[in-house]
Amino acid sequence: MFRRLFLPEQNMMLAAIINSIIIALLYFPSLETNTFLHLLDYFFIVFFLLEAAIKIKELGWEVYWKSGWNRFDFLVVLFSLPSLLVNYLPIPDTSIFLLLRLIRLVRLVRLIRFFFFHPHMGKILDGWVERFDLLFLCF
Incomplete structure (x- = not known):
């Protein structure tokens, strides 16, 4: 079950997009203290940690680490x-954590590679549209 969730690239790209939207929302003054958004942000940190752990388990450390994208995601x-x-x-200055949150937005760079080099892009986009419909139904 976890393999089916974490190994397909399109699932991880969708997660990165949703997480980026949450990060962007957290920079609106009216939402920066929203507990639910912060919890979702923490969820995605753990989600991406699980992705790395499952990929390392499935591929082995050496194969996993050979991919520049995997190294980037891991870091x-x-x-x-x-x-x-x-x-x-009790941390007096949390500005470094804001910077670390912004670094996670760099994951979107992977979308460029994904969109330009994936052979079944039309099917993937159709699947994303269906998933976004379900996401909006949840809210």
């Missing part, structure tokens, strides 16, 4: 982990 997740602690530790 982004690694640098995101301290953000999980910001609300639980």
Whole structure:
């Protein structure tokens, strides 16, 4: 089950897009203290951590680490982990955590590679449209 969720590239791209929207919403002054959005943001940090763990388990460390994109994702997740602690530790200056959150937006660079080089892009976009419909029904 986890393999089917975390290994397909289109699932991870959809997760990155949704997470980027949440990050963008957190920069609106009226939403920056929204607990639900922060919890969703934390969920995605753990989600991407699980993605890395499952890929490492499935591919093995050497094969996983050979891919520049996997290294990039791993480092982004690694640098995101301290953000999980910001609300639980007395940290005087949290501006570094804002920077770490913005670094996660760089994941969207993968979309360029994904859109231009994927042979079944039409089918993937159709699937995304269906998933966004379901997402809006949830809200």
